[in-house]
Each structure stands twice: as structure tokens, then as C-alpha cells.
Amino acid sequence: MKLSSTALLALAISSITANAYADPASQDFVPTTLAGSSAQSEAKGFIDGQSLGGTTRNWFSNEQKFRGGKFTYQKHGEARTDAYRTNWVQGTILNYSSGFTQGTVGVATEVAAYNAVVLDRSKRDIKGGSNRTLADSNGDAVDQWSKLGLANVKFRVSNTTLTAGRQNFSSGIVDTIGNRALPSSFEGVSFNSEEFSNLSFQGGVFDRVSPRTEQSLSKFRTEYGNGAETDKVNTLGVNYQPFKSLKTSLFAANVEDFWNQYYFGATHELGDSQTLALTTGLNYYKTVDTGKKLMGTIDNDTYSLSLGLTHQAHSLTFSYQAVNGNEYFDYLHETNGIYLANSLTSDFNGPNEKSFQIAYGLNMAEYGVPGLKFNIYSARGWGIDGTHYTGDGGRAGFAYNGIQAQDGEKHQEYGIGTSYAVQSGPLKATAIRATYVTHRATANQADGNIREFRLVTTIPFNIL
Template sequence: MKLSSKVLLAMAISSITATAYAEPASQEFVPTTLAGASAQSEAKGFIEDFSLGGSTRNWYSNEHLYRGGSFKYKEHGVTKTDRNRTNWVQGTIINASSGFTQGTVGVKAEVAVYNALVLDRSKRDIKGGSNRTLADSDGNAVDQWSKLGLANLQFRVSNTTLTAGRQNFSTPIVDTIGNRPLPSSFQGVSFNSAEFSNLSFQGGVFDRVSPRSEQSLSKFRSEYSQQGANSATTDKVYTLGANYQPFASLKTSVFGANVKDFWNQYYFGATHELGDSQQLALTTGFNYYKTVDEGKKLMGEIDNDTFSLSLGLAHQAHSLTFSYQQVNGNEYFDYLHETNGIYLANSLTSDFNGPNEKSFQVAYAINMAEYGVPGLKFNVYSARGWGIDGTHYTGNSNGAYAYTGIEKQDGEKHQEYGVGAAYAVQSGPLKATAIRATYVEHRGSANQFDGSIKEFRLVTTVPFNIL
């Protein structure tokens, strides 16, 4: 399968266009008008709308490296290696949130305390700590710890909200990530404006991130750059964008971000839905990122175009999705660490984002609600990546802290398989409790970034209300 980026881009655009014209009713243009109601006009009051609640998550993971891979840890000053790593942590969030005060300008306060209780404290099991279990400088697990995960003030006029402080934030470039016992959050100022019926705007400036498994705030760094003492960091991230729905069946997003002295990154995404899943429904998704170096070029020379195109078919309980993804650039498609700023179809355990990499995924899912078991779902997928070539990478030529070892990647390839089961409790005192089990196997060639690993996860999340 050797398709050029231009051909695939044309396929994405033609697919969206074709599906839009396939059903006249869904093609009806939606005019942009002022929102019908003002959220602030319905404010109930600072105390009157106060809420106290949260969630607790039991997060277990067992990993096994193979084909020569191993984890390292120190015991009595001696470095040891082992192929297995286990992390088991209970993460709990207690969130206190006021309502908005009444009047033209509403004011709201939000505070959330995050707590982690380590259930597996073996130094050998956790392998010195990672972004899963917090450990001290000697590699011993910190048995339990707490921090302010959220602490912000919000100001609202009509349907526009300004948030200042430590907060959750979600866009295709800067996005809170919650795939560990506790989520990340960001410190800064952001806004969300939904003054129009089908058009909204988001933006923000952030100087620190609160990592998933750390107590302190950190400067931003990239996901794939050299880690450790020489890791390049930045303390200014600016982002701005819009979400627009021109048709009932078509949603689009455009965002940009300036990561000071790292890169400028731009995103376009579109999702089109056609048909009725009781008969046959088609969902087309397209995601595109453009990344170029900026300022001091701490990440080296960057000129990267990355996109994914997905086609999903759904019939009653069943869905089948095909996804193609391609990186055009001699460096990784990179994004900010401790964020989920990668809205690409083949971002799985591996991100399939190597230099000049192409990848293809087939995924199947079944919703057992159609068979009388609401809340129960299963999924399975297979993904392959090939053509990874970092031999033309020149980003280190200016002495930047960039992508160590990328030059060795010459024709690398990898594959990933996964299966999952999830259940959400539908009623009773544990309503909305989510249980998910996944097994993933990834196998990479000699110099592929992710290596060869097998992982089993079992995650149970229980939401609760106190007031």
C-alpha cells in the first residue's frame, strides 16, 4: 500500500464531500446565529449550586518486555534488570465546585484534591517509578501522596467563560490526559466562548503542567525528546482555535498553538456521519497536523505534516473501522508530554508517529446492549506501521536537545494487537461505575522507539456525590 499524502488528502476531502451529498437531508446548511439562551442568565448562585463529589480509580497494570528488552532498577546500590513491571495505584479525586453568582458577570470557584495510594510498593515491581507510580530518588514508592489537582476561578458573561488557575483544558493540541490513576491538569488562563449556535472558540496560555504522577508543577517538555537532566523545557504555551458545525452531520475544528522555542503547530479535523446505525451508518474522520520549528529551536529543525483518515461502518451492535495514518517529516510527529494532544486515528499504545512512518489499523467493536446487556462492550484491533526512516534527520546539528537515536531508524516496522472489554453499571448505588480490562501486545524491530512489550490493564472507576 503506497499512497502519496496528496492522494490520501484528496480521498479524505472527497469522502467527506461524497457522504455529505449522499443524503440530501444531512446536507442542509446550518446558518450561524446567536445562541438561543444565555447560560449566565440561568445561574443559580454561588452557594445554591454548590456541589461536592468526585471519583476513585483502581488502576492495575502488568507489563512484560520481550525480544531482549528489560526494565532497570537499583537495589542496595546495584543496578538490576527484569522483564516485568507492575503498577497498582488507587487514585481518588474530591472536587468542590461552587455555582456561578447571579448577575451580568458570574463568578465561580473550583478546587479538587488528588490523592494516590500505592497498593504495590515493591521496588522490584515498580522498577524505580515512572509516570505510573511516584517514587523517591532511591526508587522506593511514595506510599501515598496528595496535591491540588484543580484550583481556579471562573468568570462568565453570557455564554463565554474565562478560567484562571489550575484547570482541565481540552483541545486537539493541549488536552488533559486521564489514562493513569490521576489525570494531568494545566496552570494558566483559558477561555471558552459559545455565543453562536454552531460556532465556538477556545484559547489559553499556560506556563506549567501538573503531571499525572507527580506532586509538583513542571515546565512543559515534548513527549519524544531526550529525557532526563538534558531535557529541553518551555514555560509558555499559547493556543487558540474554533469548532464549527456547518451541517448537522459535519463537525470541523481548527486550532493552532505556539510552544515557545519548540514549535508552532496547526490542526484541522473533520468528522462526518451518514446513515442510521440500525441499518448502516458511515463515519468519516480526518485529522491533520502541521508542525514547524520556532524561536530558539530547542527541539531542532522541524518540518512535519502528519494526518490520519478513518472510515467506520456501523450496523446495530457492530462497528468496523479502517484507519490509515502517515507522517511526512524526518522527525517524530511530537506533542507535549502530559497532554493528550494527538488526535490521530492510530494513536494506540504506540503512537505510530515515527519519522516518515505509514500505518494501517483495522478495529472491530460490539455493543452488547443490542443483545440485552446494556453497558457491556468488547473491542479488538490490529495495527501495523512501516517505512520508518530517520536517517535524514538533521535536528541535532545545532546542538539542540532533540531526538536521540532517531538516525538509526532505517526501514523500521512494528505491529500492535489489542483486545478490550468494558462494562458500565446501569443502575443502583454504583451507577456509572466503569470497569475496563485490556490486553495489548506490541512488537517492534530493532530500532523502533516502542520496543516489544505485552501489557494487561484492569481499571475500575467509581464516581460519587457527597453533596
């Protein structure tokens, strides 16, 4: 990884601040020992350990394209356009989890039914459907639909669990994404091992994804590619906490005939937020093509470095991000496999792009209103250059269409948001979040010119 002078400066600032405000106790080394207890030895049984509950989420979004941008939809067989798109969906998850049976090998199961009710069914509003509202082949909203979001069997020995079936999984490369009315999930086999005090291992083999706004399973494809599909995703990694203040994660994934991708992440915390606390975050991805190279020739190094300062209710974060490669930094569609600091409404992941973000947060708990938070941010990306992209490699041709037209493109994004989590009563833990974002870009930048207001309310509930 080649760090720019800006990144090196940020690291230097981090080091200086650390020396000034470090809390010695927070820097203690954490020895690696066997876990103090066995989760399986404490199993309550299949019935006694069961639970039934879930969430219901009201998800509303209104978007407006500007500077000539338009959404397109079909009406009476004709293509029509306008600048607005509205999606409003109620998504509900009913989740049943059994307890683990007792004994050396515990067995459990998890089943979750996902249901969506479309509250805005206007063809003109939804613009023919997207990953926000499910629509049929005519572009009409599917008024109500359901599916099995999760359905798996789990086997546990000591603190190691093997899960087979439709499931959630979380890592820096393959991660369930939940930013719509319903989340995604993955079909396959995975394991999670926590046999040590500060060291855990995860891995999985997945062949299908259950998308956020689709009823059926799909093959994996990429977020920015040409629609090519892969039959298998293999991933393996480790999470390690060498110091009380430092958490690290290292993962690798083979996406069959697409790429091999490697991820390293680290978060370091220092100081006391009542005086001054410093949080430094580093995320790094290396992506290289493999197999049939269905996404073309790829040799991409992408990283982000963030520096966050917190004093009581106030936080200020600076984030620098760089893409070193002639193609997008790409990741798997229907996953949250992008842990970069400047992945916002735009991912700021264009070829050879550099970006910088400054963000401010206010936690009103310090002023007697726990659960209420505000945030505002500004991010700028520049130097986008796809003119050296060749698109060659196997059968791919141009996997990233239009990328060669990106020559010196730049863009900027502004956002403001507020959230509130109910602290007590029958609606305890209900989360309400409102955000407003504006994104402006030059002609050939991929995300265009758009404004969006989003209001999301998530209510958890327990039955058993």
C-alpha cells in the same frame, strides 16, 4: 498536505458510500445565529449552584518485555533487570465546584484534591517509578500522596467564561490526559466562548503542567524529545459545525522556543446505524520550529484518515496515518495533544512512518446487555526512516536521540478489550475496562517488544 494514493482511495470510498447511504436530513446546513439563551442569566448563585463529588479509580497494569527487552531498577545500590513491571494505584478525586454568582458578571471557583494510594509497593515490581507510580530518589514507592489537582477562579459574562489557575483544558493540541490513576492539569489562564449556536472559541496561556504522577508543577516538555523545557504555551482555536452531520475544529499553538503547531480536525456522519452508518474522520497537524529551536529544525506534516461503518451492534473501522517529516510527530508531554487515529499503545509517529489499522467493535446493548462492549484491533507501521534527520537548529543538537538509526523500521500492535458501564443502582455509571495489548517491533523502533494487561475501574460519587 500531500495525501498518498491510499488516502485518496479511502476518500473515494467514503464519497461513494455517502452517496449510497446518506440520510438527507442529516446533511442540513446549520446557520450561525446567536445562542438562544445566556448561561449567566440562569446562574443559581455561589451556594445554590454548588456541587461536591468526584471519582475513585483502581488502576492496575502488568507489563512484560520480550525478545530480550528488560526493565531496570536499583537494589542495594546495584542495577538489576527483569522482564516484568507491575503498577497498582488507587487514585481519588474530590471536586468542589461553586455556582456562578448572579448578575452581569458571574464569579465561581473550582477546587479538586487528588490523592493516590500505591497498592503494589515492591521496588522490583514498580521498577523505580514512572508516570504510573510515584517513587522517591531511591526508587521506593511513595506510599500515599496528595496535591491540589484543580484550583481556579472563573468569571462569566453571557456564554463566555474566563478561567484563571489550575484547570482542565481540551483541544487537539493541549488536552488533559486521564489514562492513569489521576489525570494531568494545567496552570494558566483560558477562555471558552459559546455565544453562537454552532460556533465556539477557545484559547489559553499556560506556563506549567501538573503531571499525572507528580506532586509538584513542572515546565512543559515534549513526549519524544531530549528533555528541553519551555516557559510558555499559547493556544487559540475555533470549533464549528456547518452541517448537522459535520463537526470541525481548527487550533494553533505556539510552544515558546520549540515550535508552532496547527491542527485541523473534521468528523462527518451519514446514514442510520440500524441500516448502515458511515463516520469519516480526518486529523491533520502541521509543526514548524520557532524561536531558539530547542527541539531542532522541524518541518512536519502528519495526518490520519479513518472510515468507520456501523450496522446495529457491529462497527468496523479502517484508519490510515502518515508522518511526513524526518523527525517524530511530537506533542507536549502530560497532554493528550495527539488526536491521530492510530495513536494506540504506540503512537505510530516515527519519522516518515506510514501505518494502517483495522478495528472491530461490538455493542451488546443491541443484544439486551446495555453498557457492555467489546473491541479488537490490529495496526501495522512501516517505512520508518530517520536517516535524513540532521538535528540542527539553534542550541538543540540532536533533540531526538537515536532517530538516525531508524532505517526501514516497522512494527505491529494487536489489542483486545472489553468494558462495562453499570446502568443503575448505587454504582450507576461505574466503568470497568480490561485490555490486553501486544506490540512487536524491529530493533531500532522506539517502542520495543512489550505485552500489557490493564484493568481499570472508575467509580463516580456525589456528595452534594
